[in-house]
Amino acid sequence: MVEPDYLKFDTLSLHAGQEPDPTTGSRGVPIYQTTSYSFVDTEQAAGLFNLEQPGHIYSRISNPTVAVLEERLAALEGGVGAVCTASGMAAFHLACATIMSAGNHVVASRNIYGGSHNMLNLTMPRFGIETTFVDPRDLNAWESAITPDTRVLFAETLGNPGIEVLDVPAVAEIAHAHGIPLMVDATFTTPYLMRPIELGADIVMHSVTKFLGGHGIALGGVIVDGGRFDWAANDKFPTLSQPYDGYHGITFSEEYGHQALSMRARAEGLRDFGAAMSPANAFHLLQGVETLPLRMRRHVENTKTVIDFLETNDAVSWVSHPSVSTHPDHELAQSLLPNGAGAILSFGIAGGREAGRRFIESVQLASHVANVGDAKTLVIHPASTTHQQLSAEDLVAAGVGEDLIRLSVGLEDSSDIIADLARALRASQKG
Amino acid sequence: MQIEFRDAMVNVATGGVELNKDLPPVLLVHGAGMDRTVWSQQTRYLAHHGFAPMALDLPGHGDSEGALLPSVAEMAEWVGAFIEMMALGPVRLVGHSMGSLISLEVAARYPQTAERLILMGAAAAMPVHPELLGAAERNEILAPQLMTAWAHGSRAHIAGNPTPGLWMRSGCQALLERAAPDVIYNDLAACNSYEAGDVAARIECSVSVMVGSEDKMTPPKATAQLVAGFSEVDLQHLDGIGHMMMMEAPDQIRDLLLQALG
Numbered sequence: 001m002v003e004p005d006y007l008k009f010d011t012l013s014l015h016a017g018q019e020p021d022p023t024t025g026s027r028g029v030p031i032y033q034t035t036s037y038s039f040v041d042t043e044q045a046a047g048l049f050n051l052e053q054p055g056h057i058y059s060r061i062s063n064p065t066v067a068v069l070e071e072r073l074a075a076l077e078g079g080v081g082a083v084c085t086a087s088g089m090a091a092f093h094l095a096c097a098t099i100m101s102a103g104n105h106v107v108a109s110r111n112i113y114g115g116s117h118n119m120l121n122l123t124m125p126r127f128g129i130e131t132t133f134v135d136p137r138d139l140n141a142w143e144s145a146i147t148p149d150t151r152v153l154f155a156e157t158l159g160n161p162g163i164e165v166l167d168v169p170a171v172a173e174i175a176h177a178h179g180i181p182l183m184v185d186a187t188f189t190t191p192y193l194m195r196p197i198e199l200g201a202d203i204v205m206h207s208v209t210k211f212l213g214g215h216g217i218a219l220g221g222v223i224v225d226g227g228r229f230d231w232a233a234n235d236k237f238p239t240l241s242q243p244y245d246g247y248h249g250i251t252f253s254e255e256y257g258h259q260a261l262s263m264r265a266r267a268e269g270l271r272d273f274g275a276a277m278s279p280a281n282a283f284h285l286l287q288g289v290e291t292l293p294l295r296m297r298r299h300v301e302n303t304k305t306v307i308d309f310l311e312t313n314d315a316v317s318w319v320s321h322p323s324v325s326t327h328p329d330h331e332l333a334q335s336l337l338p339n340g341a342g343a344i345l346s347f348g349i350a351g352g353r354e355a356g357r358r359f360i361e362s363v364q365l366a367s368h369v370a371n372v373g374d375a376k377t378l379v380i381h382p383a384s385t386t387h388q389q390l391s392a393e394d395l396v397a398a399g400v401g402e403d404l405i406r407l408s409v410g411l412e413d414s415s416d417i418i419a420d421l422a423r424a425l426r427a428s429q430k431g
Numbered sequence: 432m433q434i435e436f437r438d439a440m441v442n443v444a445t446g447g448v449e450l451n452k453d454l455p456p457v458l459l460v461h462g463a464g465m466d467r468t469v470w471s472q473q474t475r476y477l478a479h480h481g482f483a484p485m486a487l488d489l490p491g492h493g494d495s496e497g498a499l500l501p502s503v504a505e506m507a508e509w510v511g512a513f514i515e516m517m518a519l520g521p522v523r524l525v526g527h528s529m530g531s532l533i534s535l536e537v538a539a540r541y542p543q544t545a546e547r548l549i550l551m552g553a554a555a556a557m558p559v560h561p562e563l564l565g566a567a568e569r570n571e572i573l574a575p576q577l578m579t580a581w582a583h584g585s586r587a588h589i590a591g592n593p594t595p596g597l598w599m600r601s602g603c604q605a606l607l608e609r610a611a612p613d614v615i616y617n618d619l620a621a622c623n624s625y626e627a628g629d630v631a632a633r634i635e636c637s638v639s640v641m642v643g644s645e646d647k648m649t650p651p652k653a654t655a656q657l658v659a660g661f662s663e664v665d666l667q668h669l670d671g672i673g674h675m676m677m678m679e680a681p682d683q684i685r686d687l688l689l690q691a692l693g
Contacts, residue, residue, distance in 0.1 A: 002562045004573075004580035006600070007588055016598070019590045051447075052476040053685065054594035062595035071590060074598035080605045081597040227605030232494065250447035255475060257468030257493070258605045262596060 009076065009192065010293045017071030031283045032064040051247055051267060061270045065279040069286050073212070073222050076191040076289075077204050080227030081262030083270065084220060084282060088187060088207025089115050090275035091221030095183055095203055096152070097273065098265045099237055102128025105149040109136035109166070110397050111159035114387040116185065117394075120154075133397070136164050137328065142174050151236055152181055152203075157196060158188035158322070161346050161382050161406045162399035165322050165329035165336060172200030179234045187211070187373065188342045192296040197226040199336065203261065208285050210373025211343075214295050218284035220277050223265060227258040240264055295375065298411050300340030305414040306407070306421070310347050315355070315425040317403065321345035343409040344372050353402040355428040356381045360405070362427035365412065365420035377410035377417050433494075436516055437509075442467065442494035444486040446478025454483040455546075456519040457692060460510060461486070462528030462552065463618030464567075464578065464610045466493030469527060472594075472681035473688060482692060483519070489533075491614060499617040503529070503625045507536030514544040521546035521636075523692050527677065528552040528649065529622050539633040549639045549691045551684070552646060552674045554653035555631070555660065557622040564623060567616035574615050575607035584645035584673030591679070599678055631660025639665040639691035641684065643672035665691065 007015070018029050037056045039045035047053040056062050066084050074082040085091040096106070096119075108120055110133035120131040134141035136155050146153075153175045155166045166184065175182040181202035186194060190211045196204050206212055208220035231240035232253040240260045243249040246268055252260040270276055288295075303321070310319045322333035322341035333341045349355045359379075360368050366377040370385055380386060387400045395401075409417065432450065433440045443450075444467040457477055459470045467474075467486035477484040489506060490497030500506045510533055514522055524545045526534030531553035538545040566573040579600055580588075587599045607615060638661050642654040651668070658664050667687050672680045 002560065002577065004576040006576070006580060015589050017590050019586070047476065047479070050475070050479060052479050054472070054592075054681065056595065064595075067595040068590075070596035071592060071598050074596065074601060078601050078604075079598065080602040081594075083596055227601065228608055230609065248447065250475070254444050255447050255468070256471050257466060258609055259468070259471070259597060259602060266596060 012072070012075045013292050014290050016075035017068040029065060029068050029283060029286050031279050033279055034063075035059050051250065059279065060274050060276045061266060063276075063279045063282070066277050066282040069277075069282045069289070070222065072286070072289055073206070073208070074224055076292075077224040078195050078197045079204065079224035080259050082222050082224045083262060083265045084208070084222045084277040086221065086275045086277055087219045088205065088209060088221040089119065091205045091207075091223045092116055092119060092185070094265055094269045094273065094275065095205055095223045096124065096129065098261065098269050099181070099239060100129055100151045101239065103149060104129050104151040105147050106131040107142060107145040107150055107153050108133055109155035109159060110134060111136055111162050111164050111399055112156050112185065113160045114382075114389060118389055136166055139167070139170055139174065142171055146174075146178050146180070150178065150180055152183050154183045154185075156185040156188065157194055158342050158344065160188070161344075161387075161404060163320055163322055163327075163342070163344060163346060165332045165341065167332055168196050168199040168201055168336065172202070175202075176200070179236060181229045188344055189337065190292060190296060192293055193337050193339050193342060197224070197228070202226045202229040210371070211296065211299070212289055212292060213285040214288035214291070214373065214375050215284070216371060216374040216376070218281040220281050220285050225259065225262040225265075231260050244268070295411060296340070299343035299409060302411065302414045302417065303340070303343045303345065303409040306409050306417055307345060309418045309421065313422070313425055315350050315429050317348040317350050319345065319347045344406065345409070346404050346406050348401065348403040349405055349425070349428055351403075351428060351431060353383070354431055356403060356405055358431065359424045359428035362424035363420055364423070365416055366407070372406070372408040374408065375411045377412060377420075378408040380406050382406055434517075436513055437497070439490065439497035440495065441490070441497070441513065442488040444468070444470070444474050446474040446476075446484050448478045450485065451483050452519060454481060455692070456517070456522040457482045457484045458510070458514060458522040458524050459484060459486040460524070460526040460530030460533050461489065461492070462530050463622055464575070464607045464615035466606065468493070468606065469675070469677055472677055473685055476685050477688070480689065487513075491611065499614060501617060501621060503532045503536055503621050506533045506621065507540060511537045511541035511544050514541070523547045523549065525549040525688070526551070526553070528674065529557070529618055532557065532622065532625050535627070535630050535634070538636055539630045542635050545636050547637050547639070547691065547693060548634060549641075549688065551641045551676055552643070552649045553640055553657055554649040555627040555657040556653065557625060557649065559619045559623040564616070564619055567619050570612045570616070572608065575604050578607055578615070579604040581647045582674040584643060584671055584679060586671055587673060587675070587679045593681060599675070602678070603675060627657065629660070631657060632662070634661060637665075638663070639667065639687075641667045641669060641676060641687055643669045643674060643676045643679070645671060646674045648674040
């Protein structure tokens with residue numbers, strides 16, 4: 001049988017979006033550390049500003065180094081385009097601001113990153129956008145929370161910090177039945193473990209800072225446009241389906257069709273909100289993406305070893321990870337995440353909040369930081385850090401108990417990770 | 432813009448500006464399973480450089496209503512009648528792939544409608560790989576995948592999109608995936624059964640042809656067979672470019688298009 005001769009994932013991780021620099025022959029991606037670009041003549045300048053022809057104008061809107069990362073991430077996700085931003089939160093805001101306006105409504109999973117929860121729960125209402133939070137596993141809840149004003153369903157592919165697996169095809173089907181898109185934050189899975197667009201998601205966002213970068217040295221975010229959603233099929237998305245005075249009456253869906261979201265997010269969002277990624281950060285993040293498949297394989301392997309250890313330790317009351325057979329989403333994970341369910345897990349520590357504090361203060365190899373997805377093993381106590389702005393009620397709803405420790409398993413030798421955890425667990429029980 | 436024609440709405444992209452009937456009209460016709468957006472790198476430019484572009488969605492494609500037309504001849508009859516209905520006088524007719532066959536037939540059968548003919552990814556015959564045709568008939572995703580894989584030159588499979596952030600391969604595949612069921616099969620079957628005969632010899636207006644050196648769907652050799660039939664033709668080769676030349680080499684195509692449009 002004849003098959004499409006597409007370049008494979010590992011190859012795209014190294015090559016997509018870049019050719020040797022035409023001027024210097026540089027094989028590595030150059031850092032175009034510039035704010036602006038010389039125009040050939042006034043006609044070309046006018047054409048660029050008027051979206052008549054493609055090219056770079058000013059690095060807030062686009063930059064050649066950042067464009068390589070954008071093209072590469074779009075390639076790995078199977079999207080039609082990508083727009084990189086200064087951080088994951090900037091990406092989330094850019095996506096929301098591109099498709100919504102005051103009076104619109106979001107239905108979101110309640111088990112999401114604390115920062116995303118705050119933006120939807122506290123900040124967006126100031127701009128007239130309200131959110132209803134639902135249990136991501138409850139498909140009826142998704143359905144019944146949708147109102148005539150709802151413009152997007154939003155969830156994480158793996159919830160934070162409970163590692164709930166999102167049933168992407170089922171939630172996408174609900175969204176599409178209501179003429180709205182599904183946006184997912186796929187930071188925890190990366191395109192190596194899951195390609196949500198192929199499962200039905202319409203917009204994929206990442207904190208590129210995490211596994212995609214992998215090194216924890218550069219901030220970045222991205223939205224990837226799936227290109228399959230028809231923004232003009234109803235009147236819900238006037239920013240994409242109606243004339244826009246910002247470019248002399250252009251209608252993005254009319255001119256760009258399946259790439260309308262990518263084009264508007266850049267032409268308006270980066271131009272007006274300005275949360276652009278720096279070229280130096282794009283360069284650093286590209287170095288990480290080049291080894292993404294290798295690192296994710298090792299992350300998954302180490303996670304399995306660490307889980308085996310935690311499950312037999314007396315100081316651990318429970319372990320939550322979709323690869324564990326008792327996890328409620330174990331079967332779903334096997335179907336949607338055949339390469340592994342990621343490297344972030346949570347566990348309960350016997351002795352609650354005080355034991356948790358002693359554990360965190362006793363680890364030596366693992367780092368106590370507000371981050372995940374680093375090459376190094378990281379730990380945090382969410383109830384007192386990432387989720388501390390949540391009320392007690394919201395903490396319970398988000399599945400963040402006081403005994404919960406979140407562990408982001410790194411790439412160290414797994415025996416060293418385990419030795420460190422074992423030492424800290426022993427210390428945690430000496431209250 | 433939406434235009435009513437034969438009891439159905441026809442969707443036409445005009446470059447983001449109102450159609451200016453005082454400017455020379457340019458009708459752009461897309462290929463199999465695609466729609467107006469394949470011209471997105473050209474329409475807005477033309478609209479601001481002295482032309483009135485109209486990138487069509489053929490019936491049943493993109494945002495146009497209407498039943499699919501099962502043969503190139505019927506598509507050509509529809510396009511010819513659409514041009515007459517628009518009453519803009521003869522147009523500069525630009526066709527890509529299946530759209531080039533339609534444009535050829537329009538110019539040959541209804542010479543009063545076409546002032547110039549510009550063909551991209553064109554050939555006298557467009558036989559379709561039986562496995563692609565089968566996948567399209569079964570509405571399998573393999574059809575968009577194979578078309579995307581074969582429609583791009585090797586460079587476009589790695590990089591090279593001049594529009595920052597856009598990924599060409601998925602752009603093409605997503606466009607094809609958005610086609611309604613049976614659209615791709617209808618169009619590929621129409622291409623597969625098309626016989627050019629002496630159509631090239633019957634063309635009276637000026638003809639320009641653009642061919643990509645890495646075009647696997649209408650290879651340069653196949654284009655040459657068509658070109659040999661014209662009494663006069665301006666043939667332009669694009670080095671390292673595949674079948675989707677408007678997306679793969681938008682800057683070159685814009686320049687060549689401006690020259691060819693006169």
